[in-house]
Amino acid sequence: MSAPVVDVWGPVAPNARSSFPPAPEPHDEWVLDGGTAWVYYSPLNRRQLIRPVILSDGFSNGSSNLDQLWHGLEENGDYRFVSELHATGRDVVILGYNDRTASITSNADTAIDCIRRAIAERAGRAKLTVGGFSMGGLITRYALARMERDPALPDHETSTYVSYDTPHQGAWFPVALQAFTHFATDKWGEAPVVGPALRQFSGMLNSPAARQMARWHIEKAGDTPAQAPERAAFLKALDEVGGWPRGVRKIGVANGVDTGTGNGVPAGATAVKCNGETLIDTWLKIQAQGDQVVARLQKADDEPTSVRTSGLPEIDGAPGGLFTVPSPAGDTGSFGLAALLMGLLGNTVDPDVIGTSCFIPSISAVAAGDISDPKALYRPITPEQSELDAFVCAGRNEGHTTMTEELGAWIVNEIVSVG
Structure with a gap:
């Protein structure tokens, strides 16, 4: 259907029309x-x-x-x-x-x-x-x-x-992205330009549907990732x-x-980082195995917040459908969205952005294994494994x-x- 995963910029009113070309009149x-x-x-x-x-x-x-x-x-x-x-x-x-x-x-x-x-x-x-x-x-x-x-x-x-x-x-919303979105919404959710998009995306990540789909969820930046x-x-x-x-x-x-071939996103790499008017030395990282600080978030004139994970697989780089989001600048990915929001908050974003990540691992899409299992994520899929x-x-x-x-x-x- 090529329908984006989320649309944080689009219309929210029932039956609202969008910028897409009109569909033929249904019969x-x-x-x-x-x-x-x-x-x-x-x-x-x-x-x-x-x-x-x-x-x-x-x-x-x-x-x-x-x-x-x-x-x-x-x-x-x-x-x-x-x-x-x-x-x-x-x-x-x-x-x-x-x-x-x-x-x-x-x-x-x-x-x-x-x-x-x-x-x-x-x-x-x-x-x-x-x-x-x-x-x-x-x-x-x-x-x-x-x-x-x-x-x-x-x-x-x-x-x-x-x-x-x-x-x-289950689906994968990067914990670093969830944390940044909730953090930024808490700090700038009422800002006139970026506030509505922040509130909307944060609300979507905490919605009933997202909580049911996401294998790991956090409600706010300091939470421990877990099944909701x-x-x-x-x-x-x-x-x-x-x-x-x-x-x-x-x-x-x-x-x-x-x-079993991943998407090339390197585990542990910095996906996006920025400095500027509102955020100091703020960065999000690609998910790796073991104990990891996946995000450092710091509002100017405030103490930093570190976001930690433990026991999660290298799922950002796993084989599967990629996280895509429409934006005013064209379709982007999960960490690309974070980069856009950082820029809208008045910061300079490092140009070396790793834009996207896995959203639906292949083994999830064909019901062939547990996405919590690091080996299963990257294992070739055979027919007998699928439900x-x-x-x-x-x-x-x-x-x-x-x-x-x-x-x-x-x-x-x-x-x-x-x-």
């Missing part, structure tokens, strides 16, 4: 409890919903934006995913949410509403394909599994579940519905490689949820092969 629009579904019928189906493919949005700021989603699916890669699905007679239902930072289980209620609506609107008896991008894959995974376990809910009538760079085993209680509660809820939908073929793709029935990984470590022919065509072929 139908379903107002759901907690969201909206935009329906695009295949030209082969004469304005009837015959073979529905439901594609869920994931984690980002505010409400889902159709223009942004369409751009990611059709116009921001080398593969026109909707058009290719249409050519096979599949109707595309793009599922969005009023609040993309709400809990996964809450937005799963909206996904269930969408599935029920698709079954009610469908002409004929063709099974559905249901899945999503990034956190959207977790939302629909839980929704389908719950529909199988809850006797009050109908049969989901789904044959294929698909996930696109979904954090099945909200994540533990979500994993328990997922386990209570069986973990996965059982009556479907489960497929998925990763925007990272399966060879999915079939998967494919990218030929290179690329931006999270980037739509490519390599991944998109594989999904389309898998959907068609089921019938």
